[in-house]
Amino acid sequence: YAPGAAEVVQAEEMFARYTGRRYAVASNRCGSSLLLALKAYGVQPEEPVLCNAFTFSAVPSAIEHAGARPVLVDTCSDLTLDVEDFAQKAEGARVAIVSHMRGKVTDLGRVYAVARALNVTLIEDAAHALGVLHCGMHVGYGALCTCYSTQSNKIVNSGEGGFLCTDDPALAADVIRLSGAFESAWHTHRARPDAEYFRGPALPNYSMRMTELTASCIIPQFADLEQRIARLEQRHALFRSYLARLSEDVEVITVPNHVRGVHDTLQVRVNSHLIDRFELGAQVRGVRIARFGHMENARNHHSWSYAPPSSLPGPDHVLGPPFATHPPARR
Numbered sequence: 001y002a003p004g005a006a007e008v009v010q011a012e013e014m015f016a017r018y019t020g021r022r023y024a025v026a027s028n029r030c031g032s033s034l035l036l037a038l039k040a041y042g043v044q045p046e047e048p049v050l051c052n053a054f055t056f057s058a059v060p061s062a063i064e065h066a067g068a069r070p071v072l073v074d075t076c077s078d079l080t081l082d083v084e085d086f087a088q089k090a091e092g093a094r095v096a097i098v099s100h101m102r103g104k105v106t107d108l109g110r111v112y113a114v115a116r117a118l119n120v121t122l123i124e125d126a127a128h129a130l131g132v133l134h135c136g137m138h139v140g141y142g143a144l145c146t147c148y149s150t151q152s153n154k155i156v157n158s159g160e161g162g163f164l165c166t167d168d169p170a171l172a173a174d175v176i177r178l179s180g181a182f183e184s185a186w187h188t189h190r191a192r193p194d195a196e197y198f199r200g201p202a203l204p205n206y207s208m209r210m211t212e213l214t215a216s217c218i219i220p221q222f223a224d225l226e227q228r229i230a231r232l233e234q235r236h237a238l239f240r241s242y243l244a245r246l247s248e249d250v251e252v253i254t255v256p257n258h259v260r261g262v263h264d265t266l267q268v269r270v271n272s273h274l275i276d277r278f279e280l281g282a283q284v285r286g287v288r289i290a291r292f293g294h295m296e297n298a299r300n301h302h303s304w305s306y307a308p309p310s311s312l313p314g315p316d317h318v319l320g321p322p323f324a325t326h327p328p329a330r331r
């Protein structure tokens with residue numbers, strides 16, 4: 001290893017090996033990895049870039065940061081991208097970011113088929129989907145690249161952090177350089193393509209590298225990752241059966257059988273007349289709960305002034321009925 005490079009280099013190799021991709025590039029955040037992917041792809045000013053309407057604000061923000069224009073695609077009741085709406089809006093677009101919100105995965109086979117037919121390049125936002133398998137494979141197997149987060153709410157937690165995984169050597173090399181590998185610093189990376197891919201003209205340096213300190217938090221968390229995923233699945237199954245017995249008005253949003261979920265969080269749909277009681281009951285029991293529909297919630301697209309307003313039926317169904325901007329008082 002080059003002096004001082006060992007931790008980030010190891011973490012990149014771990015992400016590449018774990019997800020089964022040839023290359024991995026670390027960054028300071030998943031939002032940065034998404035931006036670097038768009039830049040390396042060559043997104044143009046004001047170009048439409050599709051993304052889920054129900055996703056974390058970092059996704060439309062990355063598109064806005066790249067100077068492009070977010071186009072929101074509708075959402076299904078299981079929190080995933082609506083493939084029909086995607087197929088309609090993808091006509092004429094060159095690139096899309098598909099999010100797997102809370103590890104819920106859309107019908108990737110259909111998305112890949114639509115993308116191939118319409119010549120749309122896919123970037124997958126698997127920020128909260130590390131370890132999620134679709135038909136036995138890590139998500140992103142039909143995309144140009146897949147971006148992961150190691151922010152503090154994710155299963156591998158380094159406070160902040162991001163990774164871009166890809167099999168595309170030109171993309172990997174450009175993302176390494178854009179992230180801030182100046183002069184010959186790219187040499188130190190090991191989950192990278194051959195030297196020939198680094199010979200192009202200089203690219204801007206966005207200074208979005210991961211720190212060694214961050215990477216040193218990530219490395220030990222891979223040791224028991226699969227065991228932790230298995231334990232989470234057991235706990236999730238327990239909650240599912242408890243909530244199923246509790247009331248017909250509480251529905252746990254799950255993943256289909258062909259998806260191996262990573263259940264580090266739990267999403268429920270609660271009949272609207274019970275929402276306030278459910279929320280208060282959870283608070284009293286010390287269970288942290290967040291409502292996607294709050295205007296303060298970063299996943300509520302009604303609060304994204306930088307993404308064009310839209311009247312999509314899907315996300316509103318997911319977000320719940322409109323309500324006052326303040327959550328019930330804490331007890």
Ligand SMILES: *Cc1c(COP(=O)(O)O)cnc(C)c1O
Pocket residue numbers: 028029030031032055056058059099100101102125127128148149150151160161162
């Ligand atoms: C956490 C998350 C992000 C953002 O990740 P950062 O590392 O905080 O930039 C993006 N998309 C989804 C779906 C997320 O859950």
